[in-house]
Amino acid sequence: xxxxxxxxxxxxxxxxxxxxxxxxxxxxxxxxxxxxxxxxxxxxxxxxxxxxxxxxxxxxxxxxxxxxxxxxxxxxxxxxxxxxxxxxxxxxxxxxxxxxxxxxxxxxxxxxxxxxxxxxxxxxxxxxxxxxxxxxxxxxxxxxxxxxxxxxxxxxxxxxxxxxxxxxxxxxxxxxxxxxxxxxxxxxxxxxxxxxxxxxxxxxxxxxxxxxxxxxxxxxxxxxxxxxxxxxxxxxxxxxxxxxxxxxxxxxxxxxxxxxxxxxxxxxxxxxxxxxxxxxxxxxxxxxxxxxxxxxxxxxxxxxxxxxxxxxxxxxxxxxxxxxxxxxxxxxxxxxxxxxxxxxxxxxxxxxxxxxxxxxxxxxxxxxxxxxxxxxxxxxxxxxxxxxxxxxxxxxxxxxxxxxxxxxxxxxxxxxxxxxxxxxxxxxxxxxxxxxxxxxxxxxxxxxxxxxxxxxxxxxxxxxxxxxxxxxxxxxxxxxxxxxxxxxxxxxxxxxxxxxxxxxxxxxxxxxxxxxxxxxxxxxxxxxxxxxxxxxxxxxxxxxxxxxxxxxxxxxxxxxxxxxxxxxxxxxxxxxxxxxxxxxxxxxxxxxxxxxxxxxxxxxxxxxxxxxxxxxxxxxxxxxxxxxxx
Numbered sequence: 001x002x003x004x005x006x007x008x009x010x011x012x013x014x015x016x017x018x019x020x021x022x023x024x025x026x027x028x029x030x031x032x033x034x035x036x037x038x039x040x041x042x043x044x045x046x047x048x049x050x051x052x053x054x055x056x057x058x059x060x061x062x063x064x065x066x067x068x069x070x071x072x073x074x075x076x077x078x079x080x081x082x083x084x085x086x087x088x089x090x091x092x093x094x095x096x097x098x099x100x101x102x103x104x105x106x107x108x109x110x111x112x113x114x115x116x117x118x119x120x121x122x123x124x125x126x127x128x129x130x131x132x133x134x135x136x137x138x139x140x141x142x143x144x145x146x147x148x149x150x151x152x153x154x155x156x157x158x159x160x161x162x163x164x165x166x167x168x169x170x171x172x173x174x175x176x177x178x179x180x181x182x183x184x185x186x187x188x189x190x191x192x193x194x195x196x197x198x199x200x201x202x203x204x205x206x207x208x209x210x211x212x213x214x215x216x217x218x219x220x221x222x223x224x225x226x227x228x229x230x231x232x233x234x235x236x237x238x239x240x241x242x243x244x245x246x247x248x249x250x251x252x253x254x255x256x257x258x259x260x261x262x263x264x265x266x267x268x269x270x271x272x273x274x275x276x277x278x279x280x281x282x283x284x285x286x287x288x289x290x291x292x293x294x295x296x297x298x299x300x301x302x303x304x305x306x307x308x309x310x311x312x313x314x315x316x317x318x319x320x321x322x323x324x325x326x327x328x329x330x331x332x333x334x335x336x337x338x339x340x341x342x343x344x345x346x347x348x349x350x351x352x353x354x355x356x357x358x359x360x361x362x363x364x365x366x367x368x369x370x371x372x373x374x375x376x377x378x379x380x381x382x383x384x385x386x387x388x389x390x391x392x393x394x395x396x397x398x399x400x401x402x403x404x405x406x407x408x409x410x411x412x413x414x415x416x417x418x419x420x421x422x423x424x425x426x427x428x429x430x431x432x433x434x435x436x437x438x439x440x441x442x443x444x445x446x447x448x449x450x451x452x453x454x455x456x457x458x459x460x461x462x463x464x465x466x467x468x469x470x471x472x473x474x475x476x477x478x479x480x481x482x483x484x485x486x487x488x489x490x491x492x493x494x495x496x497x498x499x500x501x502x503x504x505x506x507x508x509x510x511x512x513x514x515x516x517x518x519x520x521x522x523x524x525x526x527x528x529x530x531x532x533x534x535x536x537x538x539x540x541x542x543x544x545x546x547x548x549x550x551x552x553x554x555x556x557x558x559x560x561x562x563x564x565x566x567x568x569x570x571x572x573x574x575x576x577x578x579x580x581x582x583x584x585x586x587x588x589x590x591x592x593x594x595x596x597x598x599x600x601x602x603x604x605x606x607x608x609x610x611x612x613x614x615x616x617x618x619x620x621x622x623x624x625x626x627x628x629x630x
Contacts, residue, residue, distance in 0.1 A: 021105050028106070034099045038124030040143060041092035046129050047136020048147075049088070053079050059137070070141035077147060082165040086158035087151045096120050182207050205347040214300050215293035217344050218314045218334035227261065229278035235271035242266075255331055257313055260286040290315050293333065301341050310338040381446065384424040384533060391462060395420055395535060398460070398480060403488045405542070410495065412549040419537070419545045424462070426533040448534075449483060449526040456519040457538045458484040464532035470524040477526070486520040491542060494518065515539050 259281035315330040399406035
């Protein structure tokens with residue numbers, strides 16, 4: 001120490017001992033606790049206050065099991081929104097201020113400012129808020145007891161302030177109108193939960209129909225399938241109506257729709273009765289509803305729900321006026337159906353197997369429907385049940401002169417006649433449908449032969465014409481033109497090389513692979529576009545006729561032999577002749593012989609019959625009995 005003057009002023013070089021508010025270790029522990037509380041209040045401010053009471057009630061009803069428990073715990077406290085907010089903010093400010101004061105006491109100056117600021121921002125704000133953004137509900141539920149304690153602690157200050165806020169600002173009750181709900185549902189991403197997004201899409205469509213009119217969803221009149229009232233509902237036209245795939249069909253002119261025809265109305269109609277569309281429509285009298293294009297879609301749905309009709313004609317005003325009434329004329333611009341409204345609700349096009357247009361707005365057409373073409377039932381080969389005797393005689397004469405297989409050496413006349421009657425086919429496309437829709441349809445053709453496709457039938461045209469395409473050339477084939485002669489040549493080789501014996505072979509016993517191998521591959525196309533009647537001879541049908549001929553001829557030969565033997569037995573040398581007949585028959589027929597008690601010998605030859613395809617019973621042998629005494 002150095003004495004300066006008489007006033008005894010002293011200057012010391014020793015550092016004085018620093019005095020803290022609390023012991024340093026205790027003060028640092030308090031700072032740590034304060035940082036934790038700061039993080040808690042900051043996280044609760046985001047976790048609890050971000051959820052409204054309505055959202056908590058929604059979670060309580062529709063959330064997972066744990067979320068429902070969390071929401072049930074938090075909801076009573078969250079309903080006092082301003083009181084909770086004041087408590088959290090007051091405590092957060094107090095804690096942050098205490099941290100700054102304690103750091104100022106432990107350090108000094110700029111160092112205290114930096115440490116306190118960094119600690120509050122990182123530990124008290126960033127970390128807790130990043131956690132409570134996703135886990136705020138769980139954090140709030142687990143610390144609800146601590147929140148209640150601080151609400152009681154700050155009651156004298158936070159409660160009065162919350163009441164003032166309730167008076168001036170009102171309670172925290174957010175309300176979503178329809179537009180907000182629609183946009184909220186649209187904002188849901190489909191990547192996280194595709195099923196939820198699909199459900200919300202339907203909900204959005206249901207909420208948006210009140211803003212739309214029938215003019216937004218109608219099917220344009222150009223795409224509507226209509227019928228003149230004079231159309232005759234014969235088999236061809238009914239098949240064409242079904243092929244179009246519509247269940248309700250407006251009737252008559254596109255600008256003058258007079259009635260509605262439903263496909264189910266055709267169920268009990270006999271096509272041979274030749275009813276017209278007008279007659280059917282007048283009988284059923286389905287209601288026809290006309291609506292303006294400005295009709296709300298929701299109102300149209302209410303009408304359809306009644307069930308009187310599910311189709312309405314949409315009209316619009318024109319520039320023309322009725323000279324009598326002075327009112328503007330209305331013309332149809334399209335139709336609207338219940339399906340159109342359902343598609344708007346689902347926000348997707350319902351494309352069934354019969355639709356030809358997949359989008360009413362953009363008119364996206366479909367390359368014909370996948371439904372089986374019903375008209376093809378009438379546009380295929382069918383068996384001709386009647387054939388004139390003159391045509392049959394001409395066909396038999398032509399066949400016998402065309403190829404040796406049809407001569408009497410191979411096939412009996414009756415068998416050939418039966419073969420012809422059972423194999424007359426025809427294709428009749430001359431009665432094309434009288435219905436013409438909005439799209440052109442290709443001319444239907446029935447193929448008889450296809451190039452490079454193996455065939456196992458021989459064809460002779462009797463009536464009509466067929467179109468032949470060969471090497472980029474096209475010409476018509478008329479009556480008595482034949483195709484598939486190569487097939488007959490293969491059959492000739494088979495029959496002559498390995499003839500079918502009536503006693504040993506049968507058609508069923510032949511190798512199926514052998515029959516299947518008899519075919520030829522045409523290098524041309526044969527198609528029928530109008531009418532054609534022809535003979536079709538397949539491998540199996542010809543072999544059947546050939547086999548029947550063999551059996552019938554063998555039966556006739558045996559019957560003649562048996563008659564000769566019987567005559568021989570009736571000669572004067574009685575018993576020896578009969579014995580020779582019996583022995584001959586036993587030897588030839590392999591029949592059973594027996595003796596009765598009196599020594600009479602009975603020779604029983606089994607009476608067999610051969611049933612041919614044309615229904616004739618041919619006796620092969622008869623019963624011979626000799627009662628001569630030995």
